[in-house]
Amino acid sequence: MxxxxxxxxxxxxxxxxxxxxxxxxxxxxxxxxxxxxxxxxxxxxxxxxxxxxxxxHEASPPEAAISYQGRSSLNQPNHKANPFKNYFINKNADGKASGxxxxxxxxxxxxxxxxxxxxxxxxxxxxxxxxxxxxxxxxxxxxxxxxxxxxxxxxxxxxxxxxxxxxxxxxxxxxxxxxxxxLGKVCCINVVPSCGGTASLNNTHWQSPAVLSAPSTCTLTVKLDATFVEQKKPICQLRLDFISFTTSQPTAGTCTDTFQISGSTNTAPIICGDNNGQHMYLDVPSSLNGPTNVRLMFNFAAGTGNSPRTWNIKIAMLPCGANYLAPRDCLQYFTSATGIIRSFNWRDIAGVATRQLNNQNYNICFRTEEIDGQIANRICLTPCTITNGGDAFSITSLPGNLANSAVGTTGPNPLPPPVATVAVCLYDFLLIAQGTNPINGLVADRFCGNQLNPIPAGAAVSVTVCTRIRPFKLTYQTDNTEGAVFANNQGIIIPAFGDAGNVGFCLDFQQRIN
Structure with missing residues (x-):
């Protein structure tokens, strides 16, 4: 028994x-x-x-290729190889292992x-x-x-x-x-609070060290590899969320302290200044095809006064084929029907100091949303409400017309000859394809000046501008100077006046169905 x-x-x-x-x-x-x-x-x-x-698009199986959005699901890797191959201790400058x-x-x-x-x-x-x-x-x-x-x-x-x-x-x-x-697991918070470290875990936070010197360089290497056991799916994109980000302000639009990225297939602009709450999507080669390193790097210049230099950047690793990937070549991507978009370093601060950054060239994209059971057919943009004396829209301006809007690429020279035509929104602009004033039907594509308004002659007031072009997308571009642009024999044939304390833009957006 x-x-x-x-x-x-x-x-x-x-x-x-x-x-x-x-x-x-x-x-x-x-x-x-x-x-x-x-x-x-x-x-x-x-x-x-x-x-x-x-x-x-209409609902389809997750494995189906969707040509319109430019993404398709990929076969997941077969993790039969030893996933601990090449594991090693990688120490930061402070001697602590990370990643x-x-x-x-x-x-x-x-x-x-x-x-x-x-x-x-x-x-x-x-x-x-x-x-x-x-x-x-x-x-x-x-x-x-x-x-x-x-x-x-x-x-x-x-x-x-x-x-x-x-x-x-x-x-x-x-x-x-x-x-x-x-199942008894913990929510594991991975923080790299130093320079020279590495990260291979999803949702890693890179934080500024307690002490930074200038001049100096501070880097973090993000390692992507399908053989890493902690990366359970091939990675095709990174999302950086700037929970906090403060460095010195630019000089005439050019960053002296710089944050730049290498290793991604899309180009992220060099940024600096105040960027709390901003984000970036970085396209990377699929880690299924081999390991990839993406490098995040700060360069701090000497002689920038007592400017604080602090940051907390969350790094999310997005798997190939996921439906929340940003469309290709979209540096920023918004997935709600309403919200706020801001150019890097924009702040509601009074004064005329230049906060607009030079050499910006990127796309801001929006997922088409459902509004009251219908698919949104237009997106409308209005300058943000200002409470601290700042400027919600300030991209280039013409002498004698500083408070007005501007559209198009060229306009008449407001000053005496010999130059009859000058550049308007040719070198610095916000592109809104078929941007239309819903009240009077006026249309423009390139917007600059100190108001958002498609009126050809310029106006001292901003209006709501809508577009029905889908997918919804804006393009922001600035050249390499806030100074005057002169005609020369290197291909620049239309001169432009120097800019006066431009700050970029802050816009409320709303998707609509009428």
Missing amino acids: AKLGLFLLIVALSNQTSLACNDNKAEQLPGTRRELNDYWVDSYGFPPPSLTPLYY RFALGGLRASLINTGLFNNRFTPANTFRPLQGLGNKTPVALNPNFDSLLTTFDGCTAPNGESGICAPGNICSLFGGRPSGSCI
């Missing part, structure tokens, strides 16, 4: 373990749609809108914590597979791939973004736990 009772106990335990593993497999291997929804909620704090595509973890005790910690212990609810202390990881090689474990589902995004109680991981694994990566995830 004793042997029979022992046999029945073993059978019962086997069934329980099988059910637990099956339930966990269902939990860890959700459908594509559920994974995308979970990622969106964890990364941005709210569920995706009902229109999931980048530029609206990769040491191998000490890895097999037992990884298997016992990540694969077996968490097959059971946190309240269940009965763990019959507790020591199995010490006896089972990683390469022979049939459930090994389930580890790749443990690095989903999460939000800590204090609002910080991190990834879900077992506590031991969080420590191995050099992170700190803040809040909890399902």
